[in-house]
Amino acid sequence: MGDQAPIPESYLPLTPAVLDIMVALGDEELHGYAIMQEVRRRTAGKRRLAPGTHYRSLKQMEERGWVVEAEERPDPDLDDERRRYYRLTEFGRRVAMAEVERLEGLVDAARSKGFIPNARPSGAGA
Amino acid sequence: MLLLLSASAWLYSALLVLYPKAFWRRYGAQMRRDFRELSREGLREGGATELVRVWAATLSDLVLTALMERGIMPARNAQKSVDPRVAASAMVVAVVLAAVAVTGASLWQTPIYEASAQVWVDQEQGDQQTNLSGTVEGLQTIILTMIHAIDSRPVADEAIQRLGLQM
Numbered sequence: 237m238g239d240q241a242p243i244p245e246s247y248l249p250l251t252p253a254v255l256d257i258m259v260a261l262g263d264e265e266l267h268g269y270a271i272m273q274e275v276r277r278r279t280a281g282k283r284r285l286a287p288g289t290h291y292r293s294l295k296q297m298e299e300r301g302w303v304v305e306a307e308e309r310p311d312p313d314l315d316d317e318r319r320r321y322y323r324l325t326e327f328g329r330r331v332a333m334a335e336v337e338r339l340e341g342l343v344d345a346a347r348s349k350g351f352i353p354n355a356r357p358s359g360a361g362a
Numbered sequence: 363m364l365l366l367l368s369a370s371a372w373l374y375s376a377l378l379v380l381y382p383k384a385f386w387r388r389y390g391a392q393m394r395r396d397f398r399e400l401s402r403e404g405l406r407e408g409g410a411t412e413l414v415r416v417w418a419a420t421l422s423d424l425v426l427t428a429l430m431e432r433g434i435m436p437a438r439n440a441q442k443s444v445d446p447r448v449a450a451s452a453m454v455v456a457v458v459l460a461a462v463a464v465t466g467a468s469l470w471q472t473p474i475y476e477a478s479a480q481v482w483v484d485q486e487q488g489d490q491q492t493n494l495s496g497t498v499e500g501l502q503t504i505i506l507t508m509i510h511a512i513d514s515r516p517v518a519d520e521a522i523q524r525l526g527l528q529m
Contacts, residue, residue: 269396286420287396288427291389320392 244327244334247300253285253293258302258324258332265306267319268294294322302328367405370413371398374420380428421457 250258260266260274272285285293297303306321324332346352374397378386386393397420404412429435521527 268392269399272396272400284419286423287393287400288420288423290396291393292385292427292431295385295389 242327244331245338247331248335248338250331250335251293252283253289254297254302255332255335256283256285257290257293257297258328258335261303261322261324262329262332265321265323267321269319271322297328301325302331366410366413367398367401370401370417374424377421377424380424382431385431 256275257271259278260271266274268290272287272290276284294303298305303322303324306323309318309321343352371394375390375394378390378393381390400416400420401413404416408415426435
């Protein structure tokens, strides 16, 4: 019973902070502050992760095996300081993909009901 | 500015004790470092106003997440559906804690008093003695010193009285 692999869908929906972190780690290993900067940059400053939410989310993600800590290395911007880098695991990626798929379905449904400005409801013609 | 950043970082470090011990042992150093970076960046980009915004966002987030980590507040999606009364209480707690930390820090620090004294020595050259007050420069220096002494007298008196020094 305990050997069964957890189903990614069983963790959905994810919190916005967790999905933000997963997307930031999608193609590279980053340290905590770089993740926060990446989220801010990607959303043009609309979303900012505060340290409490950020590290609490990382803690949950580590516990669930969605991210792992990569080896410590010096921050190129800060000569002597060593940073902890985080990496998305394969399972974490599957959970993120399941969440994105869920959101995609939601966005499609919203679009079809005219919730998205400048978008025609589906079936109303090309 | 550097002092403001240091004080800000110190206060944030002190408030991290609100988290359970295991949490701040694991993430405390990273959170401190990131907060320092956030403050530095905020100060650079928007001055003191932006630093206040960083503080406001960080402080409310710190209290709410600390309550969640301690199991006092339901965790799942808590940030999206926080009861405004709970959020307001959290802010009040945060402000009180910050005030207590600042007051504690100011009481804990021992004041340092500094004093200096100038000793004027006449120079004797052979059998001829040069009187410092006899030259224009010497006279000016003595007058300036007297003015400083008069100006600083009330401060000195207060320090002597508070420390109970025998003069």
